[in-house]
Amino acid sequence: MPSLEDDPFPSTPGKFKIDHRNHHPMNRHFHRCFSSTSTLFLWALFLIALTASYLSFQSFVDSGSRYLTASWGGIQWEKQLRNSALPHPPSSLSVLVTGAAGFVGTHVSLALKKRGDGVVGLDNFNSYYDPSLKKARKSLLSNHGIFVVEGDLNDVVLLQKLFDVVVFTHVMHLAAQAGVRYAMENPNSYVRSNIAGLVNLLEVCKSANPQPAVVWASSSSVYGLNEKVPFSESDRTDQPASLYAATKKAGEEITHTYNHIYGLSITGLRFFTVYGPWGRPDMAYFSFTRNILQGKPITVYRGKNRVDLARDFTYIDDIVKGCLGSLDTSGKSTGSGGKKKGAAPYRIFNLGNTSPVTVPTLVSILEKHLKVKAKKKVVEMPGNGDVPFTHANISSARSQLGYKPTTDLQTGLKKFVKWYLSYYGYNHGKPVN
């Protein structure tokens, strides 16, 4: 049986020459030490090899399962992407719309496609509100030749792949964690989508060659506790009242950095309480409609000193015109491959209606269109991120984007109610009490 001393492999190859004929006690001692060191070394090698093979097996399993479960990738998928992104005529835009299965995303995607631009959608179909509504919007888009990729902004590999397959001239970034009051329940979802997701997207945009121009959704909520009305873009925005508002404000600063360092063309749009058909079920006009029809009470918040809350409610078709106007006037990004070549446009616009309406008036318009009386429960506005009023000054958007809202709340809600009843029916699947 060979002893450990017979091990033919020195621990440091070529450093020691083992002389088996040398029987000096010192040498024997040295030899024993040396042998145990080499044994240790062998064991270490063995353990490293074992760990390495375990890790590579794990990554094989991970990538294998990703390949099996991923909802994207493959030749057919790339073909769908390219077809969807193809503009007619070729001089038109090729736009990546994030949040395409969302309320504003769906309307903007349809409007772009209708005028001949190429559109690829991206949406993670999260369950913040009923994902079946998002799936229905996706079907609508698909019927109009718009391909919506199911994926998240935080999946950088996917984002990179989209830009590898398609040369996007523009990005319309609408994906976000929305909702002012929900930020108290799930603060991290705002950081994930509105901060981390935004940075991921900008990283990919800045490295793209050519870089796209970016238009993205900020929010009227950045004005926070500002009391000067109407709100102008130059007014202070350093007093956010909610984490949602704070993440949108942070987005404005983050996009400024990417404009400054990498030459990305950036346009931020401060939307003012957008409403309309295919809207968001979490918003007041939508949930009020549902509750009124189901005979359930609605909670109407009221400000300090019994002052009614008011919003500059803005109809979706007007917002879409503002978005398209922004894309068309965005100007080019100047960088390529992550290097800035010159100054690029950095713009921020209010997209509002310029005529605030109180929440009780909103309710009475809904009652009229629904022909049902609401069971109102009026309570003092809880300190949960809400602001008492919003009112947009839109002179910048008017002069630079040709933005001109034309739909008042009466008319817009009539269209919303018509859509709501055709989509859900009168009772939203439940009997009226």
Ligand SMILES: O=C(O)[C@H]1O[C@H](OP(=O)(O)OP(=O)(O)OC[C@H]2O[C@@H](n3ccc(=O)[nH]c3=O)[C@H](O)[C@@H]2O)[C@H](O)[C@@H](O)[C@H]1O
């Ligand atoms: O402009 C924006 O940037 C934001 O607009 C929207 O926020 P808000 O203006 O707060 O809209 P929304 O929730 O419809 O509440 C409307 C009014 O009804 C009141 N309200 C609300 C709920 C309720 O149960 N009762 C009530 O009185 C409430 O107090 C408020 O006065 C978007 O959701 C947000 O994502 C963001 O885009």
